[in-house]
Amino acid sequence: MWRLHQFPLCPFSRAVRFALAEKGVVVELVPVTPWGGRDALVAMNPAGQTPVLENGTLTLCDSMAILEYFDETVERAPLLGAGAAERAEGRRLAAWFAQRFYGEVTAPLLRERMYKRVVTREPPDGNAIRLAGRAAEVQLQYLEYLLDHNRWLAGPTFGVADVVAAAQISVADYLMGIEWGGHEAARTWYSALKSRPSFRSLLSDRMEGVRPPPHYDQLDF
């Protein structure tokens, strides 16, 4: 049995949970946080980061390496498209959302609205939150540009770009960082994801001490 060491608002853990659920791989969730119990995490992953997936024999780190591993070993629900070019586009976009969306939107929101609330008990920095909101707006525009050209983010089929983007967006949405108004195409895309059972179980998770807005887990938002 695989154990996933993760915490509810880690977007990289969410991407792994979403993808494994699509593939029908059952994992046990083990709660861990990078800011507490760091030594145990570093012993499994030198980077000291969540997620870590292990089964007692094999330890896998880095969400993208984990997704690739299961795409290679489990045929069901391929995440990387058929041709090499579509696969490259999926990987490019997965890197974009994991780096750009995370760096400019999710990470500042996690710091201001989660970490400062539950760990250091400082007040949030309003300016950092405003900047994250503006960056989220740019990201949604890019999403809509992509959806103008394709049914899913990287091509005609659901895949890794959708998984990684939805994981980041779901954390930003939990932390009230997404303004859905005026983004119909992005909303339709996200609503389709929200109705997948594989994604719904993620949305029922709560981080202690941080409450999401009411629309967060509703299909109509």
Add this chain to the structure above:
Amino acid sequence: MWRLHQFPLCPFSRAVRFALAEKGVVVELVPVTPWGGRDALVAMNPAGQTPVLENGTLTLCDSMAILEYFDETVERAPLLGAGAAERAEGRRLAAWFAQRFYGEVTAPLLRERMYKRVVTREPPDGNAIRLAGRAAEVQLQYLEYLLDHNRWLAGPTFGVADVVAAAQISVADYLMGIEWGGHEAARTWYSALKSRPSFRSLLSDRMEGVRPPPHYDQLDF
């Protein structure tokens, strides 16, 4: 013919050049910098980053997506090992060096010893350089730990982890950020890479206005 848009001290471009040379894929090098001519770069890559590889029809961005693309389409010199577990380890380490080594060593050195010299003409921040040097020391220790367990970084065969690590190290070494003393195993590994023709052509490249130390392209250092 593929064209690689890059600049001589971009470690991600170097990883692509190294891998493609291993695979025998010939590319034309097109000089471009993310800090000048940004619009042209963003038109090809929304992230505004080097490297970009294109052939007029297809545009590939993100160094790891590019390496995966060529590993899928060109059989020669496989970069990802045989089994799924070894492949996952290669990808984990490639991500480690692209994120951790780059973030803590290469990026600060590029800012202090390249960007400030050739673009803004400011003096370097000695403290930032010292911190990068200390981080490089930790990275070399980790490299030696890996080489204690395996012939190459991720397993018994040369692969993507070696390519990405060597690309980062070569830029840090160019910028005088690597102290080789006391790191025999890392030195032996790097010396073996330096003697590969695919890597040697990289080492003959120079960035205008920034000179590497004399040992930089020597096999004995």
